[in-house]
Amino acid sequence: MLIVFGVGVFEIWFSWPQTDINKPIDIPISIAAGHVLTPEFRVNVDRLYTIEVVAKKTIPFDTLNCLLGMPQPGTQKQCERSSVIKAAWTLRSDGTTVAQGTSEADSGGGGWSDDDIARGIGSFRSEKGRNYVLDVNFLTDGAALSATDPHLKVEVSTDYYERDAWFGLILMWSCAALVVFGTLLLGVSSIRSLRSRSDARRV
Secondary structure (H helix, E strand, C coil), rough: CCHHHHHHHHHHHHHHHHCCCCEEEEECCCCEEEEEEEEEEECCCCCEEEEEEECCCCCCCCHHHHHHCCCCCCHHHCCCCCCCEEEEEEEEEECCCEEEECCCCCCCEEEEEECCEEEEEEEEECCCCCEEEEEECCCCCCCHHHHHHHHEEEEHHHHHHHHHHHHHHHHHHHHHHHHHHHHHHHHHHHHHHHHHHHHHHHH
């Protein structure tokens, strides 16, 4: 029972996140001045989602950081070019505005990966089962980013991944301990059973 319980709990935990809609929007954009209206999307979890402009590292790193309005990592170097990311966004559900904001209010969001840089322009807390439409109004011409294949993404905040990773690690070790303990008990029980049968044959 301990072995089955340990394996079963870990299997449920591992497979459960696969059903979550963690990245409902990932669409290419031109970042020309004007509105970008996303398709209607649905979420099935109550979580914090981030709104990001993501650009590939196909132009010099410092230039891309400056154009996105990202801080220069590990340096006090000042940008020679102004950011082209200036946007206001509105989130609607069933025709009603449920959240809104600007890139200026969320200027510290974003991050770097091996292939691209993400600039956060906002965030919102979802309600499970609701349908949403995101309207992003870009206020400046971002043609300088055209070579970077810019995308507009809506995805679960990385804070949830970090929290889930720690919880998953603790759960994994707990389940492993149950499996090991159950295996030891099974082994001891098997040895005792063999000894009992051997003693019975001698008698």
